[in-house]
Amino acid sequence: MKAWIAFYSIFRKDMRNYYLKPPNISWGIIFPLAWTLMFFVRSQSPVDIRSILPGVMAMSILFGTTSMLAVTITFERRSRSFERLLLAPIDLNILMLAKTSGAILFGLLNAFIPVVFASFLINLAGINWFIVLASVFFLAVTSTFFGLLIAVTVSEVFEAQTFSNFFRFPMVFLCGLFVPIQNLPPFLRPLSYAIPLTYGADILKTAINGEGHLGMGLSFLILMGFSLLFFTISTKNIKEKWIY
Amino acid sequence: MRVDILRVENLTKRYGDFTAVAGIGFTVQKGEVFGFLGPNGAGKTTTINMLTGLARVTEGSAYLAGIDCVKETKRAQKLMGIVPDESNLYPEMTGYENLDFCGALYGLEGKERRDRAHELLQVVGLQEVAHKPFAAYSRGMKRRLTIAAGIIHKPEILFLDEPTTGIDVESARQIRKMLLNLNKGGTTIFLTTHYLEEAERLCGRIAFIVAGKIVKIDTTRGLLEKAQRGQTVQFSLSKGSERAGEVLQAAFPEYDWLVVDGQTLRVHSGKAIDLLPIMEVFRDNSLALYEARVIRPTLEEIFVQITGGEQRKMRAGGGAK
The missing domain is CATH 3.40.50.300 (P-loop containing nucleotide triphosphate hydrolases)
Incomplete structure (x- = not known):
């Protein structure tokens, strides 16, 4: 119970201090909007909009969560306020879940901005919203923990951004969004299956268009596996590098 | 308890x-x-x-x-x-x-x-x-x-x-x-x-x-209390406390000499300090002394003594460091 008081307070503080600040709200809206418009403008028909919607949602989640988390944690680490959290009697796992919960929620909200825009342009009937919500949630968790991994690996905010982009942009090209994985050169295909975005985007494709080509259950399992892996490595890094 | x-x-x-x-x-x-x-x-x-x-x-x-x-x-x-x-x-x-x-x-x-x-x-x-x-x-x-x-x-x-x-x-x-x-x-x-x-x-x-x-x-x-059992005297000079420290350390190696700064020098001993011969050394070496006063040892002195005062403490035969 006491741990949850701390959990909620950390979540609330991060929401107020970072995610609900006007520049971040506008960034959170503008960023997915830019992705949305970029794809929608080049679309030829409403059918195209629906087919690219999963990819735009996935990218919004990936960029939203990783950018925010990498910055907030690196910033707190530099100002030493993160030490205050490490010195509090809270289990490190609960502490890091609390620190990441704001980014997960931010990613969830980011994911639905393209949906809102799409709803004005196309008919969204026939979409399995339960699966969409589940996949958005798991993709937000995985991307957030990926951002966490980056945040605990670097020490400067600019490093966090550079390092994130080093992984994010190749991910976008390899996840099947621009080019279907089957059409990628054979030597790149294994890389596509080694990144979480592929599985999140595939579940979304299945739920929205029925176009996914991977088993949905397997994709969920793989996303959970990635989440667990990123989170475990991150907490291990914190124990080794920050509790020095 | x-x-x-x-x-x-x-x-x-x-x-x-x-x-x-x-x-x-x-x-x-x-x-x-x-x-x-x-x-x-x-x-x-x-x-x-x-x-x-x-x-x-x-x-x-x-x-x-x-x-x-x-x-x-x-x-x-x-x-x-x-x-x-x-x-x-x-x-x-x-x-x-x-x-x-x-x-x-x-x-x-x-x-x-x-x-x-x-x-x-x-x-x-x-x-x-x-x-x-x-x-x-x-x-x-x-x-x-x-x-x-x-x-x-x-x-x-x-x-x-x-x-x-x-x-x-x-x-x-x-x-x-x-x-x-x-x-x-x-x-x-x-x-x-x-x-x-x-x-x-x-x-x-x-x-x-x-x-x-x-x-x-x-x-x-x-x-x-232990520090106050002895006596500490502080000498204020218009300049050259390091040179004075070297001269006095050589003349009175039985005392602990400490250069506090460029114009201040302290001497500590576990027993009473005879000031007259020290004053003569100041005079004979034309050292610019303008004040000498007995001071109550503070924790600072104790700290310097205990931690060695590596930079400033006068060592027997070593002169001012």
Whole structure:
């Protein structure tokens, strides 16, 4: 119970201090909007909009969560306020879940901005919203923990951004969004299956268009596996590098 | 009856080949203000970090109220208040919000937390600015609020790392008064400070750490009494105290000579100092002396003697260093 008081307070503080600040709200809206418009403008028909919607949602989640988390944690680490959290009697796992919960929620909200825009342009009937919500949630968790991994690996905010982009942009090209994985050169295909975005985007494709080509259950399992892996490595890094 | 609230045994911290803290041991008694003094890089902050869970212990043990600080860090942290050497609260949050947040980190529930935050804002004299952002506070106000955040959960022991460094005289005075009041209220305080006068005023016992080793532990009174058994004379010169130190060290090697600065020289002896022959040496060597006065040894002298005063202490045959 006491741990949850701390959990909620950390979540609330991060929401107020970072995610609900006007520049971040506008960034959170503008960023997915830019992705949305970029794809929608080049679309030829409403059918195209629906087919690219999963990819735009996935990218919004990936960029939203990783950018925010990498910055907030690196910033707190530099100002030493993160030490205050490490010195509090809270289990490190609960502490890091609390620190990441704001980014997960931010990613969830980011994911639905393209949906809102799409709803004005196309008919969204026939979409399995339960699966969409589940996949958005798991993709937000995985991307957030990926951002966490980056945040605990670097020490400067600019490093966090550079390092994130080093992984994010190749991910976008390899996840099947621009080019279907089957059409990628054979030597790149294994890389596509080694990144979480592929599985999140595939579940979304299945739920929205029925176009996914991977088993949905397997994709969920793989996303959970990635989440667990990123989170475990991150907490291990914190124990080794920050509790020095 | 004296109860040890903190017991440290053979505490060691190594970074590769470098030993930052080398097997130190001491106890802190419940209700005391324990000073932990040493020059920069002596291992003070590393020791605090090990005790509070911010640094891993290479060897040794530490028990806080019987709880193993190494193996049960999170349990031990519940009993600790920690005020780091830099105020690390959240700049965008107000003073009240910071205290409320820190209370939540220790599991205090809503009303209890709010009441405690208001109470502490009054204690540290910040109720007028409670709803201003922390970033807008002066350094002294920031330190006071950081101390308040350290005691929000009524800890058994409060670790303070250089609490008055870099703040103005009036704020430092307020903080010292606050710490004394806290201690009167029963809070045990573990204090590191650069200001020896501060340690002399606040601490009941003092440990001196040099190069990762504790070289002396005693009561402050005991340390001062021992030092005051001898005599210290301070010489003020218009210039050239280093040359004077060399000359006098050679002439009177039985005394401890200390060059305080370019114009000040001190001599200490365990027995009365005969000033007349010293004055003659000043005169014969044309040393520009304009004042000599007997001074009461302070903790600073003791500190310099104990820690070796590597830079400035006159060594027999070595002259001024």
